[in-house]
Amino acid sequence: MATETEEKTTANWLKEAQKGYIRIGVLILLNKKPSHGYEIMKEISNRTKGFWQPTAGGVYPILRDLEKSGYIKGEWQIQKNRKLKVYKITESGELILRRAIVKQTEIANNIGNLFREFTRDVLNIETATSSMPNMHSFFTPFLEEKPDSEENLTHLEHERKHICETVKMMQDRLKLIDKRITEIKKETQIKSRAPE
Numbered sequence: 001m002a003t004e005t006e007e008k009t010t011a012n013w014l015k016e017a018q019k020g021y022i023r024i025g026v027l028i029l030l031n032k033k034p035s036h037g038y039e040i041m042k043e044i045s046n047r048t049k050g051f052w053q054p055t056a057g058g059v060y061p062i063l064r065d066l067e068k069s070g071y072i073k074g075e076w077q078i079q080k081n082r083k084l085k086v087y088k089i090t091e092s093g094e095l096i097l098r099r100a101i102v103k104q105t106e107i108a109n110n111i112g113n114l115f116r117e118f119t120r121d122v123l124n125i126e127t128a129t130s131s132m133p134n135m136h137s138f139f140t141p142f143l144e145e146k147p148d149s150e151e152n153l154t155h156l157e158h159e160r161k162h163i164c165e166t167v168k169m170m171q172d173r174l175k176l177i178d179k180r181i182t183e184i185k186k187e188t189q190i191k192s193r194a195p196e
């Protein structure tokens with residue numbers, strides 16, 4: 001039961017963090033060109049290779065909030081015989097975007113350092129520090145120009161290889177921990193059976 005609660009809590013934390021990143025991602029995309037909500041959702045999904053798949057229920061409240069705050073401005077337009085609200089970033093939005101990226105990069109770097117310390121100190125994996133992904137890469141898909149599909153495939157294959165290497169290191173460490181746990185349990189059983 002505790003594991004179920006922990007999984008739900010973790011999922012909620014990630015969902016909340018993702019909202020903040022999508023907010024910044026929306027501003028980055030609108031800084032590049034005016035777009036309507038569906039274009040933004042599609043672009044976020046494409047640029048993150050499907051890892052983030054925002055929904056209308058997630059993006060439109062963010063757009064309304066950003067517009068209400070004066071960071072973006074929406075204007076109704078007719079495109080392909082459909083009335084769509086096209087958003088563009090404001091000067092105030094550009095300013096807040098620059099500040100947000102600087103702050104989020106600092107936060108991501110600090111979290112990355114904590115994560116590397118955890119792998120070194122708690123998991124006792126010294127080599128993990130050089131192979132852990134950079135935390136500031138959250139915004140890389142939004143800041144880069146759209147790569148062609150061949151570059152996209154190469155990047156994904158490289159990322160997959162990196163993740164597999166990291167997983168293997170963790171699995172090897174897990175085997176060592178499991179072996180030590182078994183040894184300690186056996187020692188404890190032998191001591192509890194020994195006559196005093």
